Amino acid sequence: MNRFWSLELGDWNLNYLRMVQCGLTRPSSQEEAALKGDYTLQELMVVAGSREIRDDDVVFVGMRLPLLAFQLAKATHAPRAIGIFENGILRDRPAREALYTMGDAPNIEGAIWTTSMLDIMSLLQGGRVSLGFIGGAEVDRFGNLNTTYVGGRENVQVRLPGSGGGSDIASLSKRFVIIMNHEKRRFVTRVTYVTSPGFGDGGNWREKNGLRGGGPCAVITTKGIFRFEPGTKEMILDSIHPGIPVKEILENTGWNLKLAREMKETEPPARSELGIIRKYDPGGFWTRGD
């Protein structure tokens, strides 16, 4: 009886995946793409974040835009991705309702596993998490993040909330994506306090310091997408959001930013993608504020 019941659930799950795969895929032509002005920068960032997620990823999700990026990826090109949350949740399906925090009741309902933080962090340290997302207040040329003390610990100008799980993700996940606002004061040559380590001072700094994870693979901002040069591990501009001049990015970056050899324009959201984002952020709390 019990076995029968779980079989039924399994079939239902497969059908669900097939439906998702058939109905909602990435835009194949420009016609489906939304026009500029039809979406916000935050929505563009969510879409860019979603495209970093692969179907076989185990994602340390986090909150805000990354959570929406995960929900979007699940509903489009990465239906088999698994999401884990540090309060002790593992999900393989998006929550049915909009979430403000990972602890909201709809994030528990339908989960595969509810457990402790120690279990989730053990998955991370054990090398089972392929992708993490982190937000940042300050980032530097080598992708180090400061979310603790602006001005440094001895000369605190602003006390920010701190690491949370960010530092653990940066140290231990196989790769991670940084999502943040692009402003000159946030893009500095060297952060005054390293909350979450990127590539330190470049090169093989991570290996020298005994860090296991692979470091940041992308920085998605309100102006463009940045990646890290092999070898030097310096941040380079890889893709510019539609309508943003390169000059504006250079002027809002605190160091002499290198450009990728082949600069791309960030692919705009598809209309279907916007529909999914708006389903999970119906009031626009995360993507249509400010």
Next chain:
Amino acid sequence: MFSSPGMVPERMHLAQKIFSMEEAVSRFIEDGDSVAMGTALEAAIPFGLGHEIIRQEKRDLTLIGPISDMLFDQLIGSGCVRKVVAAWVGNVIMGVGYNIRRAVETGVPRKIEIEDHTNFTISLALCAGAMGIPFIPTKSLLGTGMMEGKHPFKEMECPFTGERLALVPALKPDVAVVHAQRADEDGNTHFWGGSGVTKEAALAARKVIVVVEEVVDQRVIRRDPNRTLIPGFLVNAVVPEPWGAHPSAVQGYYNRDHEKYTDYHHESRERKGYLQWLDAWVLRVKNRRDYLRRLGEEKMKSLLVKRHRKSIPVDYGY
């Protein structure tokens, strides 16, 4: 009452454990205690107990937690706190907490010391405390600001593999405060949902206070022992306090009241505004029942569970 940490409290399991919030706080939380709270992160935060701490003017507390969504900020702004040992303190959906900013940046209402952790190192520290060992090594922390200046961690070369390890020393809180769905009158506690560091905190602490939505018959616990997060022999006090975690969520009982967090963010921006909030929502409030009266029936109704999802019973038979 308990002379050395780690000592099994004397026949605690035979004592009467049901207390009112007022009694539990006055009896089990002393000035200078280290108190772990908000151990399930954004859910089941013991706001009711935190507000009673403020009303009883407890002082020089050390707060321990992974992230704190608004509660630590309130305790800091009310002058109860000397030190914070945490990975993140603020307001999760709004970002910064203004009281912790004022305390660190300008010493208002008092200077506080902060020991910066990550979520993982808080779990490991409490786990080491629970296991009765002095530290646990990790591959997190290395190369970060948390290993510079004054900090509690150390580094070593692994005696087996030679790799670099950061060492996280044990934390043994004086008190762990847990908000849970239900417990019996002996303190055997059922919890469901993401439990964060709740179990580790309760097992590491010298005293445990469990605040519950409901006190249930012991048979309810015995029929589903897999749902027990904390065994009653570790628990000093059970406080029946429905809605005691509002505005945070308690799975199966009520949803998160997001509006309270956005309002608080704006209200606490200036010190004066915070004091007005404190007066209206803590100091002039007699107890949780009075708080709920102020919150209003309509608001409470809007937060109640609307889509029930009962689990399917399992068979523990033989």
